[in-house]
Every structure is written in structure tokens, then in C-alpha cells.
Amino acid sequence: MADNVFIAFQNNAEAQPIIEAILEDNPAAVANESPGMVKIDCPGRLVVRRETVEEKMGRDFDLQEMHINLISLGGNIDEDDDEFVIAWNT
Amino acid sequence: MTVKHLGERYEFESENREARYGGDINFYIQWEKHLLYSCPSAYRAPVEMILRDFMEQMFKPDYATHPDTAKLDIETLEWELDQKPWQPELDKSFKDNGIGHMTYLQIRSPGLDGMFGTGI
């Protein structure tokens, strides 16, 4: 099985729609909560899609707004206007 | 290996060189199986100090909290100097025993193996 990539957010109202969007777009993703934060692990590759986040938020969303509530991540990053991808290349 | 550097030379004296101790030495001792004292202890002492005096007047008071210290017989210790088995003469000086600057001594006390059967 592929190694997990991960992304973690502050557990607050702003990050909630982002977390929901990730879990919806990545069926293999698992959210682990600990005080103040949520860490999402996913085998091999994880994508954050702007459109899904916008649906959840009900407003326009720039993927770079994620920086405000992002805590950490593990994996190679590729970002454009529509998708933010974390993946291992192996 | 050596340090990659700019310029002609990269040479420095040791910060802790013996010359900075005014004739004394800096050395270390560790009592095996007595990890209540979690690190080897560091000392500064004159090279002419007699090893027995050091053990009685400095080492034992420093280790007074351990219940084994009261029973410690320094005549029966097994010693290592710089991690090699070694037999000192207790009534000779550090210098005559070959204990020098930055020497690392270890002692083992047969029959006294610390507390709780786990070398504490």
C-alpha cells in the first residue's frame, strides 16, 4: 500500500468546509481529531478542489486562503487555481 | 574528514585545552548501575590529588543520596580508564595513576548493583 500523505487544519469554523470538501473528494481519506486540530491522512495522493470547497462555503474561495488555517502537511505539493494536490511520487 | 571552508586555513585550538586549567585537570567518572545519577560527573582537581582522597572526600559526598554509597568499599572496585580495564593504586596521585585531562573513569561495585534490580 502507498504511504500516507497528510494535511492538518485548525479545528475551527473556517476550516470546516475545507475538511468536508477533502473528505468528500478523497474517499480513502481519514480524519483524525485531537484538541484544536484535525489531521487528514490519505494513501498516496490527496486533492483539495476549489469548486467543492466553494460549494461547501457558499462563496468564492481562493485555494491560497488555506494558508490561514493550515497547520501542516506531508507530501509533494502541486498547486494551481483549481486544485491543490499532495502526493508521494513512489 | 575535514571542514570545508573559505580562506586559507581552518584551524582552532580546543576550547577546553588543558593549558586553561592552571595545572589542574578536568576529568569524568561514572558509577555503573547507579542511574539515579543519570550522567557521568565532571570534576576539576589538581593532578597531585591522591585517588583515595578524591573518592572519600569528593566522590562519596556527591553520591550520598544513593543507599549503596554508605556500603561502598573502594578497595574492591573494578575500574575502567577510557573504557579499558585498568587497575589504579588508590594511594597514588592522579598523575602517577595516569589519570589526565579529559580522562573518563568508570567504576563497578560488585554486589552493589543499584536499586530495584534495574541499575538505578
Next chain:
Amino acid sequence: MAKAKRLGLKERYSLMTRGLDWETTYQPMDEVFPYDKYEGIKIIDWDKWEDPFRLTMESYWKYQSEKERKLYAILDAFQQNNGQLNISDARYMNAVKLWLQGITPLEYAAHRGFAHAGRAFRGAGARVACQMQSIDELRHAQTQLHAFSHYNKFFNGMHGFAHLRDRAWYLSIPKSFFEDAMSAGPFEFVTSISFAFEYVLTNLLFMPFVSGAAYNGDMATTTFGFSAQSDESRHMTLGLEVVKFMLEQHEDNVPIVQAWLDKWFWRGYRLLGLVGTMMDYMLPKKVMSWKEAWEIYWEENGIALFHDLSRYGIRLPKYHEVATKEKTRVTHELWATLYQYGNALGLHTWVPEDEELDWMSEKYGDLFDTMYRPRLLFLREQEQAGNRYFNNRLPMVCQVCQIPVFYTEPDDPQKQCVRIVEWADTKHHCCSDGCADIFNREPEKFVQSLIPPQQIYRGDAGGARDIFEYAEWLHLKKDIDTGEYNGSPDHQNWEAWQSQQPTPQANSDEAA
């Protein structure tokens, strides 16, 4: 009027970070940038340097200012509402003191280090990334000092962090870590800090520990901690890109990078023992043990990263298996060390309560029950009999990581681990094979280490002759800033505040 098409993220990044520099003509480039070649790293094309977040300076300021607004709104609320009373227990504050004394100065050191690295690199992309990180690190130092300044009104030991940083034996551990990195070349510096420390290891600091701060009611630390970590994820990503950039530029770079990864993994791991000890011992309400954090953030996430790098010919860092063997021991051995040298610490130590010992038994099993629990119970008995144990004899300290040599052999938790190294007829001592290798690779560098117990014995620590005079030289007041927690002014104040007594004199320190 036709609306101009908005540029995509990749084009915006390229426009804002490329072609901003020029080839110098009055002076040769190698004279203008004298530091980015001597380490042996070969760069063919600087434009291959990528920031995967593609953050332009403009968006950087936008998001950073929003982070700051959020952070300071919370800090204001925290101060106005006497947030210091909401922490789980005043023992918790000692983790905050250690953070202020040991970690905040590192943020400032990182600010300086990245400013220097940014100046040293001739590639514009690298310079922009270092500039952002340098500003981030200054922000971290400032927000931490601001958050802690409120606690300083109520708790002891927080009055002279900068003075302590330059003098205290236990703070030479983090200080020497950064000074080793900052005195190396710019490529080693970014490998050490951005990759080995930030990517591989700081998750252990900012995730489980800050989450623990949240669990212990410390709104200030949680807020700046996670705010800092949001920058950290950018730094980590930069760290990975730096490493990939070097590895992709030239095959001759691979062994150089591998040697740095070996060195800085080990140095970072040694440093993080302090964080593990904060998690296991200094959080009254526990979130995750050091052992569990190590398993998640190193054995799972860290190793995944090295699998990814194996396609460049990079292997796992040397001695990672030793670090994993030590995961059941290191925090217990380090706490016992802090406890016994507590007369020269700017924070308090104590024996944990029974429920905490039970938690440790559950997390650490047999070894805890046979070695560390009985030792802690012995210490508690001694304390209750009015015999609080202190070791006032200075310890042997590792010539490389500067940690007192308390570690035990990787395969024998009852045997002290000491390694003797030699250079130019002088012997030195290391705590491990990892540190001995680092010494032997650059002995001329490490013979210069200023080792606090040796400094004291040479008379170079203000002439202090023993541990008590040394503590005075650190501006620490005996039993107020130092020593046992039980019965300390911090403890007494806390009890009084909890029982709604009139607030006693909050803090007995004059400014240092």
C-alpha cells in the same frame, strides 16, 4: 471594454519571481555571491528552483496580515479575560517557560539565518523564499514574546530569556544547534533547518505539543503555535523542494546532501527530546506520548518522505533505528536529568502524580514499570521526607549536541552510553555514535564548542564556583525560579488563585 483575462497562479508566480535579478558586470558573480559554491553543491540552472505554493510577495503580505489580525484579536481576549487562570495546572507553565527560553530564541536565530542565506544564494527564486521565511521567523519570535509577556506577570522564571539563552547549560542545546547550522554554508543551512528540522521533525513540536497546549487550556500558546505552524507548512514544503532541487541539479550533490541529512536528522532528534519531555511530563493533561508521536510523525510520515526520496539515491538517515529504539526511554531519562540538576534550571521539576504515572505505565509498559516508575517513587519518598534529591555535581556534556550525557546504550537501558573521540591529542566525549560521527566529520569545528560545565570549571562563568553561584550568574533565584515545584511560589500562588484568595504578590522578579 473587454475585461483583461486574469493570469493563472503559475503565470503569476513566474512573473513575480523570475527575471527580477541580473548578472553583475562591475564585479564577477562569484565575488558578489562568495558563499554558494564552496560547500561543493553544483547548480546548473537556478530557474529550476520552484516554490510549489507559488506564493507571490503580494499574496504573502495579504495572508500574513490576516493571520496577524486573527492572532492578536485572540491574544487581546486572552489577556482581558485573565486567560492565565484557565490553564489546567500551574505545573503546565514550566513547558511554556522552556518554550520561551529554548524555542523562541531559535525563531529569532532562524530569522537571522534565513536573511543570511537569502543574501548568499544567487538564484532569485531561492532568495524570495528565504526572504519570506526570514520575515516569518521574526514574526514567530515576536508573537511568542507577546503571548508569553502576559504569563510573565504571574509566573516566575520568565524574566530574562535572552540573558538565559546566552548562559544557561540546558539552553546551549538549542543554541548550539542553530549556531552549528548558521556557521555552515547556505545550502547546509537550508537543508538543516528547512528540511531536516522543519519537514522531518517540527511536526512533533507544533502538532502534538500545541494540541496538548489546547487541551491544557493555554489559549495563548495554541493560537500562536498553530499560527506559526501555518507558516511552517510553507517552510517544510520549501525544505523538500530545496533538497529535490539539489539532488536533481547534479549527481555529485547526492552524497553531500546525504551526509547533511544524516547529521541533521540526528541533531534534530536529539534536540526534540526536550519537546518529548514537555509532552510526557510537563502537560498535566496528556494528549499523546512521545512514543506515539514518534510512531506517527517519524515512523509513518517521516519514513514515507524518505521512501519518496529513494529515487534520487537517498537512504534513510543513519541511526534512525537507534532513535526508534530510544522512544520508550528518552523522555524518562531526560526528565530524571532535569529533575536532578534542577538547582540550575529556570523552571521547576517534580514527580508526576499517580494518575500520570499510570498513564505512563499504559503508554510505556514494562521498562517504565521496572526502571522509571520505581525511580520516580523513590524521588517522591525522598522529597516527602524533606530530602528532595538534587545532583549538584556538574555533568559530562556531549561535545556535539551539548546534552548532558544521560543516554543509555541502544540495546541496554541500564548501561550509560559514552563515546570518546579524539582530535589533535585532545579527547572529547559524545553521547552517541550519531554525535561521534558528526564530530569526526568536522572535528576542527566541534573542538570549539563552549561546553557549560567546562566553562564553569575554567572560571569563565562569572567566576561561579558551584551550581548555586552559577544559577546566580544566570539571574535565577534559588527555589523561586529554580528547584522543586511543590511549595514553590508558583505553586502557592496557583493554589491561592484557585481558592479565590486575594491575589498574592504575583511575581518577585525584578527585570533582568
